[in-house]
Amino acid sequence: MVLQSLKNCLWLSCILRTPKACFWSTASGGLIIQSVSNDVYQNLAVEDWIHDHMDLEKQQVLFLWRNSPAVVIGRHQNPWQECNLRLLRQKNIKLARRRSGGGTVYHDLGNINLTFFTTRKKYERMENLKLVVKALKALRPQLDVHVTDRYDILLDRQYKISGTAAKLGRTSAYHHCTLLCNADKFVLSSVLKSPYKGLKSNATPSVPASVKNLFEEDPSLTSEMLLHAIAKEYAIQHQIDHHITLINPADETLLPGISKKTKELQTWEWVYGKTPKFSISTCLNMVYKDSVLDIKVNMDVKHGRIEVCNFDLPEQWLPSGLYSELVKSLTGSKFCPNETTTLVTTLLRVCPQDDELHSRWSLLCENMIRLM
Amino acid sequence: VCIHRVRSCSSIRFIKSKYLCVFDKSALKFSHQQRLFRTSAVSCGQIVQFKLSDIGEGITEVTVKEWYIKEGDSVSQFDSICEVQSDKASVTITSRYDGVIRKLHYSIDDIAFVGKPLVDIEIDASKGVAPEEDVVETPPMSHEEHTHQEIKGHKTLATPAVRRLAMENNIKLSEVVGTGKDNRILKEDILNYLAKQTGAILPLSPKAEIVPPPRKTEAVPAAPRDKARKIPLPVSRPIAFSGKDKTEPVTGFQKAMVKTMSAALKIPHFGYCDEIDLTQLVQLREELKPLAEIRGVKLSFMPFFIKAASLGLLQYPILNASLDENCQNVTYKASHNIGVAMDTEQGLIVPNVKNVQVCSVFDIAVELNRLQSLGSAGQLGTSDLTGGTFTLSNIGTIGGTYAKPVILPPEVAIGALGKIQVLPRFNGKGEVFKAQIMNVSWSADHRIIDGATMARFSNLWKSYLENPASMLLDLK
Numbered sequence: 018m019v020l021q022s023l024k025n026c027l028w029l030s031c032i033l034r035t036p037k038a039c040f041w042s043t044a045s046g047g048l049i050i051q052s053v054s055n056d057v058y059q060n061l062a063v064e065d066w067i068h069d070h071m072d073l074e075k076q077q078v079l080f081l082w083r084n085s086p087a088v089v090i091g092r093h094q095n096p097w098q099e100c101n102l103r104l105l106r107q108k109n110i111k112l113a114r115r116r117s118g119g120g121t122v123y124h125d126l127g128n129i130n131l132t133f134f135t136t137r138k139k140y141e142r143m144e145n146l147k148l149v150v151k152a153l154k155a156l157r158p159q160l161d162v163h164v165t166d167r168y169d170i171l172l173d174r175q176y177k178i179s180g181t182a183a184k185l186g187r188t189s190a191y192h193h194c195t196l197l198c199n200a201d202k203f204v205l206s207s208v209l210k211s212p213y214k215g216l217k218s219n220a221t222p223s224v225p226a227s228v229k230n231l232f233e234e235d236p237s238l239t240s241e242m243l244l245h246a247i248a249k250e251y252a253i254q255h256q257i258d259h260h261i262t263l264i265n266p267a268d269e270t271l272l273p274g275i276s277k278k279t280k281e282l283q284t285w286e287w288v289y290g291k292t293p294k295f296s297i298s299t300c301l302n303m304v305y306k307d308s309v310l311d312i313k314v315n316m317d318v319k320h321g322r323i324e325v326c327n328f329d330l331p332e333q334w335l336p337s338g339l340y341s342e343l344v345k346s347l348t349g350s351k352f353c354p355n356e357t358t359t360l361v362t363t364l365l366r367v368c369p370q371d372d373e374l375h376s377r378w379s380l381l382c383e384n385m386i387r388l389m
Numbered sequence: 390v391c392i393h394r395v396r397s398c399s400s401i402r403f404i405k406s407k408y409l410c411v412f413d414k415s416a417l418k419f420s421h422q423q424r425l426f427r428t429s430a431v432s433c434g435q436i437v438q439f440k441l442s443d444i445g446e447g448i449t450e451v452t453v454k455e456w457y458i459k460e461g462d463s464v465s466q467f468d469s470i471c472e473v474q475s476d477k478a479s480v481t482i483t484s485r486y487d488g489v490i491r492k493l494h495y496s497i498d499d500i501a502f503v504g505k506p507l508v509d510i511e512i513d514a515s516k517g518v519a520p521e522e523d524v525v526e527t528p529p530m531s532h533e534e535h536t537h538q539e540i541k542g543h544k545t546l547a548t549p550a551v552r553r554l555a556m557e558n559n560i561k562l563s564e565v566v567g568t569g570k571d572n573r574i575l576k577e578d579i580l581n582y583l584a585k586q587t588g589a590i591l592p593l594s595p596k597a598e599i600v601p602p603p604r605k606t607e608a609v610p611a612a613p614r615d616k617a618r619k620i621p622l623p624v625s626r627p628i629a630f631s632g633k634d635k636t637e638p639v640t641g642f643q644k645a646m647v648k649t650m651s652a653a654l655k656i657p658h659f660g661y662c663d664e665i666d667l668t669q670l671v672q673l674r675e676e677l678k679p680l681a682e683i684r685g686v687k688l689s690f691m692p693f694f695i696k697a698a699s700l701g702l703l704q705y706p707i708l709n710a711s712l713d714e715n716c717q718n719v720t721y722k723a724s725h726n727i728g729v730a731m732d733t734e735q736g737l738i739v740p741n742v743k744n745v746q747v748c749s750v751f752d753i754a755v756e757l758n759r760l761q762s763l764g765s766a767g768q769l770g771t772s773d774l775t776g777g778t779f780t781l782s783n784i785g786t787i788g789g790t791y792a793k794p795v796i797l798p799p800e801v802a803i804g805a806l807g808k809i810q811v812l813p814r815f816n817g818k819g820e821v822f823k824a825q826i827m828n829v830s831w832s833a834d835h836r837i838i839d840g841a842t843m844a845r846f847s848n849l850w851k852s853y854l855e856n857p858a859s860m861l862l863d864l865k
Contacts, residue, residue, distance in 0.1 A: 091477075117477075119478075349638060354768075356641050363648075363774075365775055370711055386771075
């Protein structure tokens with residue numbers, strides 16, 4: 018039939034196009050792939066793609082990837098609660114929300130990510146982590162590494178070197194974990210500390226832990242070595258060639274639909290809008306002329322947008338009409354410093370042109386924006 | 390009269406819980422053209438309790454984190470119902486049935502138990518002979534209970550997506566040869582049938598479904614709803630268009646813009662346009678660009694336009710003024726805080742360069758660089774965005790020549806700059822030469838500014854730019 022032969026053509030072209038053949042081969046029971054990209058969104062999109070489109074009955078997949086500096090929060094987490102968003106913006110560190118559960122992690126090129134894809138039935142996190150530990154011990158037998166029952170890997174019985182998360186779908190599942198080889202611990206600890214006070218939410222909280230790099234334990238170790246050791250162990254256990262296929266997450270021909278997935282992961286609606294409902298109840302300390310004003314603020318944020326907000330201002334500090342205008346405009350707008358800045362400065366155009374009024378307005382708004 | 394209640398393919402979202410009602414067999418053929426809707430959902434199905442299935446690893450309870458559907462929504466088999474979390478694992482629960490959601494047993498953040506009901510789904514159990522009715526099949530991989538509905542009469546095996554595809558293309562499933570297991574009709578079979586009919590080769594679906602063999606060969610209904618088929622048919626057929634209008638509330642920044650623009654409309658605008666010959670300025674900029682680069686600054690034309698505007702405002706300060714609400718007082722602003730309209734993802738923002746009257750062209754370029762990089766990173770501060778007294782909008786970077794800019798209150802004037810075009814012009818000797826021409830369109834508040842003032846300001850600004858050396862005389 019015409020369609021059948023077209024189908025075969027496409028399959029063949031896939032094989033010919035890949036740098037190493039056998040990407041789609043059904044001959045082996047496993048496949049090891051590595052991303053050539055360091056973009057967190059592209060790599061997360063590859064996970065999505067494999068999860069949605071690959072048949073894992075006949076072969077399981079190990080995906081190896083590394084990212085340039087990024088903070089990755091779990092599916093149901095609150096970024097304001099988990100990290101210092103101001104610092105992230107300043108340092109140009111990306112923020113991504115993954116589709117699996119679990120806590121927040123910091124990625125940079127000194128951290129490696131491993132994703133184990135299986136069918137839903139073969140989902141088995143402990144096995145995967147034991148594989149990693151076995152690989153580490155094979156590489157450096159003196160390393161004291163073991164798996165805890167919280168699915169962490171500890172070094173020297175105290176330092177966390179790996180965290181785990183998983184995603185289960187209808188027929189397939191994946192378990193991914195990090196592995197600290199030589200990450201920047203200083204940046205890690207500063208970005209993962211939230212400065213935001215007064216947050217109340219049911220979002221999954223992260224459990225802070227002391228971390229250590231494997232490099233600190235043994236300076237001869239590199240990320241490359243670790244990747245190869247784990248790939249080797251995986252190959253042994255799945256009885257396949259120790260062969261890593263490189264893939265380019267930007268290749269739409271190989272991974273049809275991947276750019277759409279990548280784009281979705283970058284949208285504000287996904288990264289911030291998926292935050293479970295939370296509320297803020299805090300105090301703004303504003304220095305105004307010679308005194309300090311303590312202004313109580315309450316806000317409810319749902320889907321990343323301000324649902325309710327009110328400020329406990331001194332009477333007539335702002336004309337009441339103006340205050341209600343501010344509240345009305347903020348309601349429904351994104352809980353985002355950029356959106357709020359443009360909103361309040363635009364509103365100022367239609368306020369009475371009074372310097373005193375303008376400075377009060379700016380003061381209040383600047384302080385409020387610091388909450389975001 | 391036999392009333393056949395044919396439930397529309399629930400996987401067609403835009404008819405949700407409405408029912409396709411037809412009154413006789415022949416009407417079925419045209420059913421996809423004349424969609425007869427019943428708005429009242431007549432409940433004739435059985436309610437099935439969909440239980441939370443085993444998650445694995447001995448887990449007995451999970452937390453419900455997000456619902457993808459709500460009561461009253463139609464779902465198809467394999468549609469996502471909710472997201473639950475258990476110990477660092479996020480699980481997507483998909484529907485086992487086609488039907489309408491009647492009850493959600495949990496709210497967000499509740500603990501749900503494996504083996505207990507998660508949602509109640511009303512499954513349509515229509516009986517009667519309808520040629521297009523098909524059996525809902527569960528995929529062979531699942532070992533879960535069946536939702537097998539056997540309908541007396543014509544029994545054809547096909548999944549909901551395949552059924553929908555057939556219906557969209559007006560195909561009787563009984564006429565299609567099934568090549569799947571038990572003669573099940575697959576999506577390829579429908580496509581082949583169509584190809585034979587039209588004699589055309591169908592383009593492959595861009596989705597991964599038709600990519601390599603190891604992939605599931607099921608025609609999984611998880612494919613996107615919009616299926617505009619690019620079939621080069623000699624006879625045009627109505628192809629099902631599943632796009633729909635989307636209504637969103639006006640919030641945040643957009644709301645503020647609505648207010649500002651409504652206020653701007655109250656200002657009686659008048660316009661004045663002109664053409665500027667930038668040939669000499671283009672040359673000057675070429676010479677100065679490398680010097681600025683050495684100092685680490687990108688030099689565009691804007692710093693020149695801005696500085697020339699400020700020099701003009703020194704002569705015509707009324708253009709840098711503000712009229713109060715009651716039109717009682719005009720305030721002449723001392724600082725020339727010239728706003729530069731920027732197009733960002735959110736829309737129009739206007740940061741301003743402060744005190745241009747005491748800035749050199751280079752200072753302005755530095756400040757513009759700073760504002761532009763903050764603007765594109767979405768990190769402009771409130772002080773950058775407030776205090777403007779006069780605005781220039783370089784719409785020419787996007788395109789266009791003449792414009793009718795809207796004054797941004799509380800200002801009284803604005804200029805829109807078109808793109809620079811190379812055009813033939815006559816010089817003093819009557820010869821044609823290549824000129825770099827840019828159009829400018831001014832708008833001003835006619836309550837306090839008259840046409841002559843605007844024209845004179847524009848001429849002065851124009852003369853500075855057409856002959857940049859003259860700026861040297863008046864630079865402060």
